[in-house]
Amino acid sequence: MKAMEDQVVQEESGYQDDEESFFQDIDLLQKHGINVADIKKLKSVGICTIKGIQMTTRRALCNVKGLSEVKVDKIKEAANKLIEPGFLTAFEYSEKRKMVFHITTGMTAQLPGPNGYTGGKIIFIDTENTFRPDRLRDIADRFNVDHDAVLDNVLYARAYTSEHQMELLDYVAAKFHEEAGIFKLLIIDSIMALFRVDFSGRGELAERQQKLAQMLSRLQKISEGKGNIAKYGQHGLVFQADPKKPVGGHILAHASTTRISLRKGRGELRIAKIYDSPEMPENEATFAITPGGIGDAKE
Numbered sequence: 001m002k003a004m005e006d007q008v009v010q011e012e013s014g015y016q017d018d019e020e021s022f023f024q025d026i027d028l029l030q031k032h033g034i035n036v037a038d039i040k041k042l043k044s045v046g047i048c049t050i051k052g053i054q055m056t057t058r059r060a061l062c063n064v065k066g067l068s069e070v071k072v073d074k075i076k077e078a079a080n081k082l083i084e085p086g087f088l089t090a091f092e093y094s095e096k097r098k099m100v101f102h103i104t105t106g107m108t109a110q111l112p113g114p115n116g117y118t119g120g121k122i123i124f125i126d127t128e129n130t131f132r133p134d135r136l137r138d139i140a141d142r143f144n145v146d147h148d149a150v151l152d153n154v155l156y157a158r159a160y161t162s163e164h165q166m167e168l169l170d171y172v173a174a175k176f177h178e179e180a181g182i183f184k185l186l187i188i189d190s191i192m193a194l195f196r197v198d199f200s201g202r203g204e205l206a207e208r209q210q211k212l213a214q215m216l217s218r219l220q221k222i223s224e225g226k227g228n229i230a231k232y233g234q235h236g237l238v239f240q241a242d243p244k245k246p247v248g249g250h251i252l253a254h255a256s257t258t259r260i261s262l263r264k265g266r267g268e269l270r271i272a273k274i275y276d277s278p279e280m281p282e283n284e285a286t287f288a289i290t291p292g293g294i295g296d297a298k299e
Contacts, residue, residue: 024050024082032078041066042075053079055160057198087123087171090133091151120184123155123175125168127193131156135293142292162194166215173222186223191215191252209251216255269297 026039026048045064047053053061053075061072124131133151140150155175159165165188176183192212199208253259259275265286273284286297 026050026052028082029075029078032081034075034078038067038071038075050079050082054083054164057161057163059198087155087157087168087175089152090124090131090136090154090156091148121153121155121179121182122185122187123157123172123183125157125159125165125172125186125188127159127165127188127190129158130189131158138291139293159194162198162211162215165194166211166218169215169218169222176222186219213251213255216251220255 026042028050029039030036041064042048042053042061047056058069058072058076061067061075062069067075136150136154137147140147157168157171159168172186195208195212199205199211253276256276258277258280261273261275263271263273265271268289269286270289271284271286274280274282288295288297
């Protein structure tokens with residue numbers, strides 16, 4: 001009974017910690033040099049929490065009457081001091097409280113393989129709030145691997161804006177340097193989602209593509225500078241005239257080595273088609289989504 005009570009207290013404490021980190025009042029910025037007048041300006045446009053600042057782009061903050069670029073940079077810097085580092089292990093994320101393909105990829109990247117591959121850690125940047133640690137547990141069962149060990153090998157962070165997504169890459173680069181040779185896979189789900197939200201319409205298309213190119217260049221340098229880390233990015237389709245085209249345009253196309261188109265088949269079956277590759281011919285294969293992740297299709 002005592003153990004159950006302790007567990008309840010711990011769960012409630014964890015929930016409260018999570019709530020407190022999300023609902024930190026914006027007035028806390030005063031302790032970091034932001035004046036009351038500027039805080040009132042933020043409140044006037046509905047930004048009342050520290051997390052709210054993190055979820056708002058610099059460009060949007062600069063549109064607030066009375067906030068200059070210099071002031072916005074100071075506000076962002078102060079907010080970052082009040083927010084915990086962006087990444088948690090998947091185990092920590094699971095305790096605090098889409099895609100099976102991403103998570104199966106993340107699981108198998110940890111396992112030893114042929115040609116001397118010893119396995120390694122994974123970083124998962126989530127832009128759509130689709131990451132589910134329970135799926136990792138199911139997949140770990142399939143491969144007879146300890147749950148906690150698997151979850152501790154996955155670093156997870158939620159990105160709220162395209163700027164925040166770019167900032168997280170600085171942390172990724174630091175982790176790759178700090179634990180050289182340990183990280184084997186970086187997953188971003190989805191690369192384009194936040195860019196499409198932050199930059200809307202044809203009038204902002206050029207700026208969006210420029211920012212996207214900068215992020216992809218940063219990714220490429222991180223990967224090649226730290227021992228060719230595998231990068232897996234998910235993005236959607238744009239429905240214009242046939243054939244269906246991936247979003248992101250030529251910028252994303254040229255930055256990707258191999259692109260695979262995924263579509264739904266019958267029931268739990270999915271079809272993967274090589275959309276573009278410098279070394280493999282166009283081809284497709286059928287696979288199944290199972291409780292243990294991605295598996296062979298059974299006709």
